[in-house]
Amino acid sequence: MDSTRVPLSPTRRDVLAGAVGGAAGLVLLDRRGLSAPLAPGPPPAQAVIQIWMGGGPSHLDTFDPKPDAGEDYCGPLRKPIPTNGDGIVIGELLPELAKQADKYAIVRSMTHGVNAHETASYLVQTGHPAGDGLVHPCAGAVISRLRGYDAGFTGLVPPYVVLTRPPGRFSEAGFLGSRYKPFATGGDPARERFVVEGVVAEGISAARQRSRRELLHGLDALARALRDHPDLAARQESEARAYDLILGDAGQVFDLSAEDAALRERYGRSTFGQSCLMARRLVERGVPFVTIHYPGWDTHKQHFPAMRRLLPDLDRGFATLLADLAGRGLLERTIVWWSGEFGRTPRVAWEPPWNGGRGHHGAVFSAVVAGGGFRGGRVVGASDARGEEVAERPVHPRDLLAAIYERLGLDPAGSVPHPDGREVPLLPPAGDLPGGGRLAEILPGGAA
Amino acid sequence: MDAKTPWLGALALAAASFGAPAAAQGRPFESGVAAEPAGRIDELVFGRLAELGIEPARLSSDAVFLRRAYLDVLGTLPTPLEARAFLADGDPAKRDLLIDRLLAREEYADFWAMRWGDLLRVKAEFPINLWPNAAQAYHRWIRTSLAENVPYDRFARELLTASGSALRVPPVNFWRAVPEEEPAALASAVALTFLGARADAWPAERRAGLAAFFSGVRYKSTAEWKEEIVYFDPAAGPPAGAVFPDGTPAAIPPGQDPRAAFADWLIAPENPWFARAVVNRLWFWLLGRGIVHPPDDLRPDAPPANPALLAYLERELVASGWDLKHVLRLILGSRTYQLSAIPRSDHPQAAASFACYSLRRLEAEVLIDALCQVTGTTEEYSSAVPEPFTYLPADQRAIAIPDASITSPFLELFARSPRDTGLAAERSGQVTPAQALHLLNSSHVQRKIEDSPRLRGILRSAREPRQVVNRIYLLVLSRYPTPSELAAVQAYFASGEVEARAAAVDLLWALVNTAEFLYRH
Numbered sequence: 001m002d003s004t005r006v007p008l009s010p011t012r013r014d015v016l017a018g019a020v021g022g023a024a025g026l027v028l029l030d031r032r033g034l035s036a037p038l039a040p041g042p043p044p045a046q047a048v049i050q051i052w053m054g055g056g057p058s059h060l061d062t063f064d065p066k067p068d069a070g071e072d073y074c075g076p077l078r079k080p081i082p083t084n085g086d087g088i089v090i091g092e093l094l095p096e097l098a099k100q101a102d103k104y105a106i107v108r109s110m111t112h113g114v115n116a117h118e119t120a121s122y123l124v125q126t127g128h129p130a131g132d133g134l135v136h137p138c139a140g141a142v143i144s145r146l147r148g149y150d151a152g153f154t155g156l157v158p159p160y161v162v163l164t165r166p167p168g169r170f171s172e173a174g175f176l177g178s179r180y181k182p183f184a185t186g187g188d189p190a191r192e193r194f195v196v197e198g199v200v201a202e203g204i205s206a207a208r209q210r211s212r213r214e215l216l217h218g219l220d221a222l223a224r225a226l227r228d229h230p231d232l233a234a235r236q237e238s239e240a241r242a243y244d245l246i247l248g249d250a251g252q253v254f255d256l257s258a259e260d261a262a263l264r265e266r267y268g269r270s271t272f273g274q275s276c277l278m279a280r281r282l283v284e285r286g287v288p289f290v291t292i293h294y295p296g297w298d299t300h301k302q303h304f305p306a307m308r309r310l311l312p313d314l315d316r317g318f319a320t321l322l323a324d325l326a327g328r329g330l331l332e333r334t335i336v337w338w339s340g341e342f343g344r345t346p347r348v349a350w351e352p353p354w355n356g357g358r359g360h361h362g363a364v365f366s367a368v369v370a371g372g373g374f375r376g377g378r379v380v381g382a383s384d385a386r387g388e389e390v391a392e393r394p395v396h397p398r399d400l401l402a403a404i405y406e407r408l409g410l411d412p413a414g415s416v417p418h419p420d421g422r423e424v425p426l427l428p429p430a431g432d433l434p435g436g437g438r439l440a441e442i443l444p445g446g447a448a
Numbered sequence: 449m450d451a452k453t454p455w456l457g458a459l460a461l462a463a464a465s466f467g468a469p470a471a472a473q474g475r476p477f478e479s480g481v482a483a484e485p486a487g488r489i490d491e492l493v494f495g496r497l498a499e500l501g502i503e504p505a506r507l508s509s510d511a512v513f514l515r516r517a518y519l520d521v522l523g524t525l526p527t528p529l530e531a532r533a534f535l536a537d538g539d540p541a542k543r544d545l546l547i548d549r550l551l552a553r554e555e556y557a558d559f560w561a562m563r564w565g566d567l568l569r570v571k572a573e574f575p576i577n578l579w580p581n582a583a584q585a586y587h588r589w590i591r592t593s594l595a596e597n598v599p600y601d602r603f604a605r606e607l608l609t610a611s612g613s614a615l616r617v618p619p620v621n622f623w624r625a626v627p628e629e630e631p632a633a634l635a636s637a638v639a640l641t642f643l644g645a646r647a648d649a650w651p652a653e654r655r656a657g658l659a660a661f662f663s664g665v666r667y668k669s670t671a672e673w674k675e676e677i678v679y680f681d682p683a684a685g686p687p688a689g690a691v692f693p694d695g696t697p698a699a700i701p702p703g704q705d706p707r708a709a710f711a712d713w714l715i716a717p718e719n720p721w722f723a724r725a726v727v728n729r730l731w732f733w734l735l736g737r738g739i740v741h742p743p744d745d746l747r748p749d750a751p752p753a754n755p756a757l758l759a760y761l762e763r764e765l766v767a768s769g770w771d772l773k774h775v776l777r778l779i780l781g782s783r784t785y786q787l788s789a790i791p792r793s794d795h796p797q798a799a800a801s802f803a804c805y806s807l808r809r810l811e812a813e814v815l816i817d818a819l820c821q822v823t824g825t826t827e828e829y830s831s832a833v834p835e836p837f838t839y840l841p842a843d844q845r846a847i848a849i850p851d852a853s854i855t856s857p858f859l860e861l862f863a864r865s866p867r868d869t870g871l872a873a874e875r876s877g878q879v880t881p882a883q884a885l886h887l888l889n890s891s892h893v894q895r896k897i898e899d900s901p902r903l904r905g906i907l908r909s910a911r912e913p914r915q916v917v918n919r920i921y922l923l924v925l926s927r928y929p930t931p932s933e934l935a936a937v938q939a940y941f942a943s944g945e946v947e948a949r950a951a952a953v954d955l956l957w958a959l960v961n962t963a964e965f966l967y968r969h
Contacts, residue, residue: 118574171866178863198885216958238884
């Protein structure tokens with residue numbers, strides 16, 4: 001049996017979680033919004049694929065081109081291209097994504113004003129401005145807490161997976177604690193064999209795995225002497241799960257050789273391209289949150305050569321992911337969220353030592369969301385003529401996360417339990433932050 | 449047959465010659481005798497256990513005590529030589545002598561600077577934001593204070609009253625290692641660190657009364673890159689409403705730094721909270737559970753499990769001139785500390801009354817150092833933030849890493865403290881499925897074992913089978929194998945399912961995956 005496959009309907013999932021918590025649990029569930037305050041539109045999304053553009057990608061060269069701003073802003077990339085979205089134009093190095101624009105919404109007026117990687121990464125992934133005395137969990141850890149093992153998730157692959165290395169920069173799980181950290185696969189899915197740390201061991205046969213496990217059990221004297229100790233019982237359970245993954249069928253999710261070779265080509269035979277394919281396989285098997293950590297976007301120097309190298313790779317992987325998810329009917333229940341911690345300065349620094357670089361820019365930047373009920377082929381907000389400030393409809397990271405949580409069937413005004421017993425709001429109140437409230441433009445059933 | 453390891457062929461034949469040293473016969477974890485009280489701590493703990501009708505655990509075996517003392521005092525495993533010498537020593541006072549030796553070692557300062565570093569939030573980047581050079585200066589100051597066993601009242605007073613450059617007067621970083629540099633956050637940090645209390649849960653006026661002492665703390669940068677100066681600004685005026693946490697209003701002369709008045713109140717011997725918080729924390733660090741638990745939520749409605757014990761330790765600390773090592777020595781030398789981890793009572797209050805030693809997974813740093821030590825391998829540590837990144841030399845021990853922003857995937861996976869808040873709960877000892885996968889089957893651990901110079905050395909030099917197995921056991925578990933363990937190993941080697949060298953690799957792999965290796969016990 002493949003127990004990673006848990007496409008529970010939301011209703012059954014809620015019933016299950018409620019049954020675990022008993023009557024008191026149901027009350028809490030309401031407050032945590034596990035059973036959605038019935039958001040309009042299609043059933044809630046069940047998974048998120050986060051494409052994390054570590055370092056901060058240029059908004060001008062991706063989803064918010066400004067061809068009229070001149071060479072000091074555009075550099076050599078002055079010919080943006082039309083898309084299959086009505087009137088939507090994007091960067092010229094993203095031709096494949098141009099064919100998928102009907103599937104995604106671009107938010108061109110993201111803003112938080114923070115230009116430091118650490119604080120901005122935290123803000124974009126938690127929705128909370130730093131410095132309120134708490135370290136909040138990022139969205140992946142929140143989902144791991146509210147949709148993971150505590151909520152009836154039974155998959156052997158952990159509920160929050162990072163391909164392939166954690167983005168770092170802040171402690172992802174925050175006050176929730178290490179249990180809700182992501183499982184980082186390590187390895188490289190673009191290699192002949194994707195060696196997932198802990199799951200795939202090269203050079204150790206299944207027979208040897210079994211015999212050394214028996215040896216371990218024979219020698220684990222303290223575990224026998226303390227059989228009833230709760231910590232050791234939990235460890236025993238972790239060990240059993242680990243072997244189900246190592247020796248059972250569930251680990252085959254990581255075997256990309258099972259995929260059609262032509263499809264693998266379409267994704268691109270790079271770490272990012274194959275990570276996109278891997279992410280699809282994981283959500284297909286019920287993993288609720290997958291982060292693809294794509295580093296390298298902190299292009300202070302030699303920005304344009306870097307764009308010519310990186311953007312085609314992004315284009316293939318991201319576009320193929322959208323098409324593939326849609327083709328398999330997975331896009332309706334899977335949110336794809338593309339963002340970095342900020343954008344990059346629109347004005348190019350041509351002088352040494354930058355020689356054509358772009359700096360950090362938190363005043364305005366772009367994010368993209370697709371699937372899970374979000375309405376594609378749309379643009380929210382706008383930056384000014386040079387992409388330097390928000391021109392209309394500011395959207396704070398809090399607002400975008402609120403929309404994502406809403407589509408997941410979580411109440412954005414709900415809470416997440418702190419280990420000390422109190423309930424902490426999932427998101428800060430919108431009132432104190434720049435931003436325009438609910439993203440009705442791209443949520444189902446909204447206006448316009 | 450592997451020509452380089454002639455003993456392997458003999459192993460199956462020589463099973464009968466597997467004689468184990470006397471100490472390892474029978475139970476490896478407990479001594480044969482019941483523990484008798486041997487000092488004031490034991491009188492108080494055993495007395496309480498008798499009142500509750502709880503039978504204490506047996507005294508731990510020498511091997512268990514040895515390993516426990518090394519891990520609790522040094523965060524470091526004994527070497528096989530040290531283990532062999534201690535086990536062979538017939539001196540009835542050998543446990544006390546070992547405690548003295550351990551408290552004098554360099555690793556004591558490394559390991560306890562790690563523990564204090566969690567509490568004092570030594571971290572270069574986010575949300576605590578000291579910057580690398582200041583974090584390193586702060587760490588060095590803490591480590592030196594511990595190595596020199598600076599009296600605890602002086603240690604606290606220096607942290608609380610320091611002014612100057614974060615690079616040149618390291619204790620000022622106490623005032624920078626907060627999520628927000630404003631009086632309320634400073635008050636919370638002071639209460640948590642020195643009173644073991646959560647000011648957030650105090651009545652508002654008490655919180656405000658404490659915060660007022662810190663209303664004149666100011667910060668300014670200098671011409672040097674990332675240098676910051678912490679100082680008291682007399683122009684801030686006398687603090688309005690400065691009230692000590694016991695309710696006494698403070699009278700502070702104009703122009704004087706109110707932090708000094710607070711520090712003097714705090715460290716006065718008649719203030720019970722200061723000594724109580726720290727002895728409770730020392731007890732927690734050694735026994736895994738505070739006399740008041742958790743150790744950083746002291747409040748009137750959280751009664752100590754054993755009030756007389758707590759009061760005794762407070763008096764000892766003050767009477768010894770605030771000598772932290774004196775209190776550690778008292779605890780480590782007690783039979784209470786030396787009890788086995790195997791309980792003899794299922795009374796619900798047994799654990800909270802210290803009827804046995806409490807099992808805890810090794811901290812991330814201690815565990816990776818132990819894996820490095822038993823395999824003879826090293827690790828790489830670096831910071832991902834801020835630029836320019838910091839890289840540490842290959843022989844770096846994880847317990848001695850000066851800054852929580854310098855890390856490795858292993859340390860993150862095994863939940864070292866992020867040092868975000870200073871709360872003890874930030875460091876988790878849970879074993880998660882991802883950790884189990886890593887220990888059982890990752891290329892990281894597998895490579896350390898396969899390429900282990902220590903294992904190669906043993907296989908090359910051992911002359912007889914008993915020597916090989918004994919050496920691997922001493923190396924990994926700091927004890928000799930029992931007869932039944934020898935039989936199990938022999939059966940594994942003799943089964944022929946696994947090639948000879950691979951079988952030795954599997955033995956090392958199995959032992960580092962036992963609870964005995966992974967846990968303090």
